[in-house]
Amino acid sequence: MRLPAGATNKTVTPLTTKNKFGLYYRQRGVMDEMKGEQLPAQIKTVWRTKALIDGVIWLVITIFLVSAWRLWGWPWWLAAVAGAATILHPGIHLVLIPYRYRFWRYLITPTAVYSRSGYIFRSEKAVPISRIQNVTLESGPLMQWQGLQEVQVQTASTTDTIAGVTKEVAAQLRDRIMQLAQEARDEG
Amino acid sequence: MKDERLPLAALILMFAESGYKSLVYVIGLIVIGFRDRRDGGWIVWVLVAVGVLLVFGMTLVRYLRFTYRLADAQVVIKSGLFVRKTRHIPYAKIQTLRRQQWFFLKPFNLESLTIETSGKNGSEGEAQLYAVAPSVGVAIDARRKTAQAKAVPAQAVPAPALAARDQAAAAAQLGALGAAGQPSEPAAVLDPTASAQPSAPVTSGAEPLPAELSYTISAHDLNLYALTSLGFIPILTGALWLWDKFDDIVPKDWEQNVNRYMAQLAVAALVAVIIVALVIGIVISYLRLVQKYYQFTLTQSGDTLTAARGLLKRTQVSTRLHQLQAVRFSQTVIRQWFHLTTVQALIASNASDDEQSDAMVLMPVVKADQALTAMRRFVTWLPAQVPALQTVQRSRYWYYIRNAALGNLVAVLAGLVGIYFGRPAWLLPAALIGAAWVLLAALQGTYSARSAGVKILSPDLLVLQKGGWWRRQRYFVRRANVQSLEVNTSVWLAKRRVCHLVINVRQGDSNENIEVSYLEQPVADAVRAWYRPADFGAGDWAL
Numbered sequence: 001m002r003l004p005a006g007a008t009n010k011t012v013t014p015l016t017t018k019n020k021f022g023l024y025y026r027q028r029g030v031m032d033e034m035k036g037e038q039l040p041a042q043i044k045t046v047w048r049t050k051a052l053i054d055g056v057i058w059l060v061i062t063i064f065l066v067s068a069w070r071l072w073g074w075p076w077w078l079a080a081v082a083g084a085a086t087i088l089h090p091g092i093h094l095v096l097i098p099y100r101y102r103f104w105r106y107l108i109t110p111t112a113v114y115s116r117s118g119y120i121f122r123s124e125k126a127v128p129i130s131r132i133q134n135v136t137l138e139s140g141p142l143m144q145w146q147g148l149q150e151v152q153v154q155t156a157s158t159t160d161t162i163a164g165v166t167k168e169v170a171a172q173l174r175d176r177i178m179q180l181a182q183e184a185r186d187e188g
Numbered sequence: 189m190k191d192e193r194l195p196l197a198a199l200i201l202m203f204a205e206s207g208y209k210s211l212v213y214v215i216g217l218i219v220i221g222f223r224d225r226r227d228g229g230w231i232v233w234v235l236v237a238v239g240v241l242l243v244f245g246m247t248l249v250r251y252l253r254f255t256y257r258l259a260d261a262q263v264v265i266k267s268g269l270f271v272r273k274t275r276h277i278p279y280a281k282i283q284t285l286r287r288q289q290w291f292f293l294k295p296f297n298l299e300s301l302t303i304e305t306s307g308k309n310g311s312e313g314e315a316q317l318y319a320v321a322p323s324v325g326v327a328i329d330a331r332r333k334t335a336q337a338k339a340v341p342a343q344a345v346p347a348p349a350l351a352a353r354d355q356a357a358a359a360a361q362l363g364a365l366g367a368a369g370q371p372s373e374p375a376a377v378l379d380p381t382a383s384a385q386p387s388a389p390v391t392s393g394a395e396p397l398p399a400e401l402s403y404t405i406s407a408h409d410l411n412l413y414a415l416t417s418l419g420f421i422p423i424l425t426g427a428l429w430l431w432d433k434f435d436d437i438v439p440k441d442w443e444q445n446v447n448r449y450m451a452q453l454a455v456a457a458l459v460a461v462i463i464v465a466l467v468i469g470i471v472i473s474y475l476r477l478v479q480k481y482y483q484f485t486l487t488q489s490g491d492t493l494t495a496a497r498g499l500l501k502r503t504q505v506s507t508r509l510h511q512l513q514a515v516r517f518s519q520t521v522i523r524q525w526f527h528l529t530t531v532q533a534l535i536a537s538n539a540s541d542d543e544q545s546d547a548m549v550l551m552p553v554v555k556a557d558q559a560l561t562a563m564r565r566f567v568t569w570l571p572a573q574v575p576a577l578q579t580v581q582r583s584r585y586w587y588y589i590r591n592a593a594l595g596n597l598v599a600v601l602a603g604l605v606g607i608y609f610g611r612p613a614w615l616l617p618a619a620l621i622g623a624a625w626v627l628l629a630a631l632q633g634t635y636s637a638r639s640a641g642v643k644i645l646s647p648d649l650l651v652l653q654k655g656g657w658w659r660r661q662r663y664f665v666r667r668a669n670v671q672s673l674e675v676n677t678s679v680w681l682a683k684r685r686v687c688h689l690v691i692n693v694r695q696g697d698s699n700e701n702i703e704v705s706y707l708e709q710p711v712a713d714a715v716r717a718w719y720r721p722a723d724f725g726a727g728d729w730a731l
Contacts, residue, residue, distance in 0.1 A: 109722070109723050110722075111720070111722050111723065112720055112722075112723060114723075119679060120678060120679050121676070121678050121679075122676065122677050122678065122679070122682065123674060123675075123676045124674065124675045124676075125672060125673070125674045126672060126673045126674075126716065126719060126720055127671075127672040128672075128719075128720065131671050131672065133277075133281050133305040133306055133307040134275060134276060134277045134278070134281060134305050134307060135275075135276045136273060136274065136275045136276070137273070137274040137275075137276075138271060138272070138273045138274075139271070139272050140270060140271045140272075141270050141271075144272060149274075154305075154307040155307070155671040155672055155692075156306045156307060156536065156671050156694045157671045157692055157693065157694035157695070157698065157699035157700070158671055158672050158692045158699050159307075160672065174276050177276075178261050178262050178276055178278050179261065
């Protein structure tokens with residue numbers, strides 16, 4: 001993982017590029033001057049699998065409700081709602097996965113952790129390393145299967161998450177944060 | 189050092205604890221299962237056996253998967269089977285080590301160790317080692333002391349004192365706290381929320397404490413506070429309380445007579461009755477507030493600020509100056525008209541008033557133009573005066589108005605739909621009230637828009653202002669106390685170069701989310717550069 005040593009390009013001209021959909025993609029902020037990292041590609045597999053599992057769960061519920069409607073006379077609209085959810089919930093997630101992946105960036109500088117997400121609704125967060133109290137690496141079975149870990153960075157009042165990074169990156173990240181947290185200086 | 193499991197004795201104790209906790213369910217299962225049973229109830233026993241096996245199995249898995257390790261710079265705690273969690277807690281950030289020895293741990297010579305950082309408490313904030321040998325606690329403590337001594341040289345600040353809510357005499361309290369201002373341990377306990385800010389006032393034991401500063405509210409100010417606090421809710425609660433009392437005292441048939449009587453009453457007389465009830469509600473609420481803030485006194489002694497108040501019940505809240513996260517100047521619309529303001533402190537511990545259950549009151553009411561000067565005596569990092577804020581541009585007011593009106597319109601429409609299906613006769617007056625409400629919300633939107641603003645006062649100080657529901661709040665925050673910063677926008681706003689700025693500050697045991705919406709992009713960029721100058725360059729922060 002590259003750790004750019006501090007700010008490099010100071011020009012604050014807005015970046016305008018035309019992406020493959022023909023839309024002008026214009027963003028401001030630290031992510032333009034310094035390249036942020038994308039999440040590893042495996043995270044998409046994790047997201048897709050999770051969406052499919054959700055779909056299966058909804059399917060089971062729908063089947064149960066349909067049989068309940070048949071056997072015990074439960075209202076039909078329960079099964080209808082569950083059926084709609086079976087299609088919509090995983091469907092929406094699957095459709096949004098490329099969008100989510102494309103517009104998620106994170107960046108670690110010597111003094112702070114930055115993250116940026118979204119295109120329609122955009123958010124940029126800055127967490128100085130000196131404010132970080134502890135770091136939690138969490139991975140459920142899906143993430144373990146892909147060799148990823150979720151990094152939760154906790155300050156005194158907020159918790160920010162990087163959805164998934166490889167184990168090596170997680171280790172580097174943790175080491176960096178621990179080292180700087182130990183020094184506990186407020187780097188300018 | 190490699191990953192260590194908890195000692196075997198801990199497993200036995202965990203079994204016992206799980207068994208004890210699940211006893212209720214087992215008994216419940218047996219009771220329910222054996223009711224109306226015709227087949228001798230063997231299936232209940234099977235279920236109970238399965239349940240017990242499950243519980244013990246889960247405890248075993250939990251025990252096997254829990255490991256801890258004292259690494260060079262941090263404590264590493266791993267747990268979980270399906271969801272694997274690794275927690276890294278640097279020694280330097282450990283705020284408190286709680287060591288408890290329950291009676292059942294005594295024979296095994298084990299103790300329960302809780303590691304608290306200044307992250308939020310709850311499942312994420314503290315790590316617990318269920319039962320370990322006392323040497324582990326000693327080792328962590330030793331490493332913590334070395335780590336913190338290395339980080340902050342020779343700044344002895346004792347562990348933050350939490351609120352004292354009982355009736356302890358103020359003098360004795362302050363005396364004890366003054367004595368505690370002397371360095372008690374050679375290693376410093378870091379102030380986690382201000383990242384070793386050197387400017388926090390610290391008195392060493394050798395110098396005499398500075399003269400106690402104190403402020404007591406005058407009777408006139410107290411009156412003013414109680415009178416200007418009257419919101420809609422206190423009046424309503426006063427009236428409802430009165431009606432409730434009325435209901436209890438009066439015998440049922442008399443009440444029925446009154447109800448019949450009132451039903452025949454002319455509208456004017458009914459209105460008169462309502463007004464009387466409201467006046468009584470106002471009086472009650474006024475008296476309640478006067479009692480609550482009777483002889484409000486703010487005292488500073490060394491590093492500690494203490495606020496005492498109350499007539500019937502004298503309460504006292506103290507905090508250390510370095511625990512102050514932000515200072516908030518809050519004005520309701522009424523107080524704005526009278527040029528008054530309330531000063532509150534956002535502090536890191538749970539030592540806050542029960543008044544609004546969020547912030548400690550430093551001054552209930554003070555003239556707005558004198559407020560800063562008065563507070564500067566106590567909180568020295570406040571500025572002498574505040575220049576004009578960078579406000580939201582007029583062309584952006586529309587966003588505020590639209591959001592407030594739309595949000596309330598949806599609620600009003602939902603209510604109207606309910607009324608239409610419930611009592612159609614009320615539809616017209618309800619619609620009129622709803623329309624008036626939406627208009628009010630739009631006005632409120634304008635008020636919010638006019639109040640919003642931000643200003644960078646110095647490389648270490650920021651002032652933010654935002655408007656809520658008929659209330660304006662101004663925050664003074666030091667850079668070291670800002671936990672994180674966010675800039676949010678949308679694709680449509682980005683075209684116009686408009687965004688929202690969010691500052692996160694610790695308040696009590698949770699987060700205070702200070703958001704100033706619909707600011708111009710250069711202003712938000714300047715604040716971000718102020719917050720992270722290393723990554724954004726000095727830039728033109730002095731906007």
